[in-house]
Amino acid sequence: MPANRFNGFTDYGIGIGLRVAHYGHILCRKPVVDWFEIISENFMVDGGRPLEVLDRILEQYRVVQHGVSMYFGSAAPLNREHLKRLKRLVKRTGTPWLSDHLCWGSVDGRYTHDLLPMPYTVAAAKTTARKIRQAQDFLEVPIAVENVSSYAEFHASEMSEWEFLTEVVERADCGILLDVNNIYVSSRNHDFDPVDYLNGVPIERVAQIHIAGHSQYRKYILDTHDHPVIDPVWKLYARATALAGPTATLLEWDAQIPSFKEVHREALKAKRFIQPGREVARV
C-alpha cells in the first residue's frame, strides 16, 4: 500500500525521527534521507529556535508530523487552541498525513505525558472515533492513529486490541500508523500471537509503519526506543509489508541516541525486509 488516501497518496520510503542531537549533522552535511518525522509538540511554538531549524529542514527534506498529546482516548473534548496551533504547523510543514496515538493521557486538564492504554469497549471506540473525525475535519489532513505498547489490560475490555483498533479506524474513517515494535512488545506482555494482530487489522488503512528497539526486563518488555530493532520485530515488519505492500516506514530512536549515521543505517535495514506485497495471504 505505498500510496493511499490515508497517507495523502504519497510514497515516502524510509525515514527517521528528527532529533536535536542530529541537528548539526543534518544542517551541515545535508545527508540524503527520504523523509523526517517530527514530534509536532516540539514545534507548536510562536517562533524561535525550533521553527528556525524546522524551516531549514523543510528547505531540503520532506517532513511528516507525529503527535504525542492529542489523547483521542481521553474523556475530555479536543482542545480548540491546541488544534489551532497544530493546524498552523500543518500549513507550515505541508505534512501529507498526521499521526497520533490510540491512547489517553490527560484528566481534568492534568497531563501524564504518557501513552496510557484504553479499555477496549464499543463505547470507548465510539468516543475516540468521534474525536478523531473532529480533528481530521478541522485539520484538513488525513490522520493515522498508532497502536501503543502497553503493560496492562482492563477487566472492562470487550474485545482484543486489534479488534478495538479496527472498530476505531473504521468508525473514524482514518488511517493506521502500524507500530510493529509496539505489537511485538504488547504481544509479549499480554501473551498473544503478533501475527494474529497483523492479520486482524484492516491492512488497507495502513498509512505508515513504525519500527523501534525496546528493553527486555525479567517479567515484561518496556518500549524504550533506545536499542536497534531486534530480529523478531524485523520479521513482523516483513510480514506487515507483505500484507500492506512497501509502506512509508520510520525508525524511532529517542534515548541513548547514537550518531546520525548509525540511526540512518539501522533504518535502512528495513529495505532488506520489505516484501513486494500481498505475498502472504490474509487468513
Add this chain to the structure above:
Amino acid sequence: MAEAVMRPLTSRERMQGQTEDGRSMKVVAGEFIKPNKRLTSFERLEIYNRQYWFRLVDCLSEDYPGLRAILGDRKFLTLAEAYLQACPSRSFTLRNLGRGLEGFLQEHPDLTAPRTGPCVDMARLEWAHVEAFDSEARTPLRVEDLKGKSPARIRLRLQPHIQLLTLDYPVDSLVLSVKRDQGLRGDASHTMPGGRSRVRSRIARMLRPEPIRLVVHRWDHVVYYKRIDPLQFQLLEGLRSGFSLQGACDAVLTDAPETLVPEVVQGWFRDGSAMGWFCRRSRG
C-alpha cells in the same frame, strides 16, 4: 487510574501500598486491571506509576542542572516530587513543566533551606534559559537603520527571546561550571570533575552573595548569559516597557554619575546591536 499513576512513589521508588483515601492499592488495581502469569494487577499498574515519575523528574533534572547541583540529588528529588504534586503538568508539552518552579520555591523555602536565595535565583536563570532558547527572534535592527531619525521618535523593541534578570547571587558562573562538568563527563565517562567534597566547596564558594544584572539571550541557536552594568540594564528595561529611545536614555542619565558620558551609552547600543538585541516595534 490517573490518580494511581500520579501518586508519589515510595522512597524505594515503588508504588505506594495505599491510595490517598487509605484503600489498599492492591485491591484498587485488581478492580480494573487484569493480572497475567508473571505480574499482579498491582505490578502492572506500578509500571505506569514509576514511568510517570521517572519521566517528569528526568525532565526537571534536564532543565534545572544548576538547581540540582546546589541542592544535591536527594534534596532535588524531594523538591521535584513536591513541585509536581502541587503543580502537575497542565501543558501539552514537557517544555513548560518548570514554568511555576521559581514561584513554588518562594512559597516553600523549607525545601531549599539554607540556600533558598541561590536556589530561587538559579531557578529564575534556568527558566529564562528555556525561554531564551525557543522564543521568537525578529529581524535585528542595526545602528545604521536608526541614522537620521529623531531619538524622541525611535521606539526600539527588545528581541522577544531576551530575558532581563536581576539576581542576588552569581548563579550564571555556577550553572556554566556545572554544564562544563557535565560536558566533560559526556565526552569521557571515566573523567571525574573532582571529589564530592571538592565539588560542594566549589559550589559554596560560587554562592556568596554578589548582585548582578544579567541578559539571557540567543545568538545563532545558542543561549548566552551576559552580565551588564546596572544603568545599561535600566536602559534595556525602559525600552522593554515602551519608552522611546530618548525617554529611556533620559531616565538613565538623569541620576547617572558623571562618568556616564554619552559615548558610554552609545557603546552599549553598539554592543547590543552587534548581538542583535534590538528590533523594530510592531505597528498597531
